Amino acid sequence: MKIIFFDFSRTLYNPDTDSLIDGTEELLEELLGKTRLSLLSKNPAGRRERAEELVGKWFKKMFFVEEKDLEGLRKILKEESLNPTDCLMVGDRAVKEIALGKELGMKAVWVRQGKFEDEMPLKRREPDFTVRNLKELKHLLTTEVGL
Numbered sequence: 001m002k003i004i005f006f007d008f009s010r011t012l013y014n015p016d017t018d019s020l021i022d023g024t025e026e027l028l029e030e031l032l033g034k035t036r037l038s039l040l041s042k043n044p045a046g047r048r049e050r051a052e053e054l055v056g057k058w059f060k061k062m063f064f065v066e067e068k069d070l071e072g073l074r075k076i077l078k079e080e081s082l083n084p085t086d087c088l089m090v091g092d093r094a095v096k097e098i099a100l101g102k103e104l105g106m107k108a109v110w111v112r113q114g115k116f117e118d119e120m121p122l123k124r125r126e127p128d129f130t131v132r133n134l135k136e137l138k139h140l141l142t143t144e145v146g147l
Helices: 023-029 048-057 070-079 092-106 134-143
Strands: 003-007 037-043 061-065 085-089 107-111 129-131
Touching: 003 092, 023 048, 023 134, 048 061, 070 092, 070 107, 085 092, 092 107, 107 134, 129 134
Parallel strands: 003 037, 003 085, 037 061, 085 107, 107 129
Antiparallel strands: none
C-alpha cells in the first residue's frame, strides 16, 4: 500500500467531544514512516485548523473538500499521480468514504464505530475489511495488510 487515506471526522476525531478518538495517536505513530498518510475531510468552519493542530504532524497531505464525491477523489488521485489500486481508504461511513474508495478501485477498511456504525454498505461497494475500533485497525494494518 503506497498511501492510506483517512477520513477525519468520526474516524479519528469526535466532533461531539472535540477530541481524538481513543487509539488515534498510537495508530498514526505506528504507521508513520511505513506508508504515506493522507487525510480526507469535509471542510466546515474550523475543521482544517483543528485537524492540523491534532493530527497534522502525521500526515504528508491533508485534503479538505466541500463534498466527498467521485469527481473530487479522482482529482486528488490524478494530482498526486496515484493509482487507486495502490491506495487504502479508511473511514466510518460505509456509504461515503468506503463506497467512494471501492468505486474507484481502492481497498477499503470500514471503522464501524460511533454515529454511523449501523449504516450498511452499498451492494458491490462493501469494504474489504471491517473493524470495530482503531486498536483493531492497527492490528489489521500491521498483520493482514502487512504495514
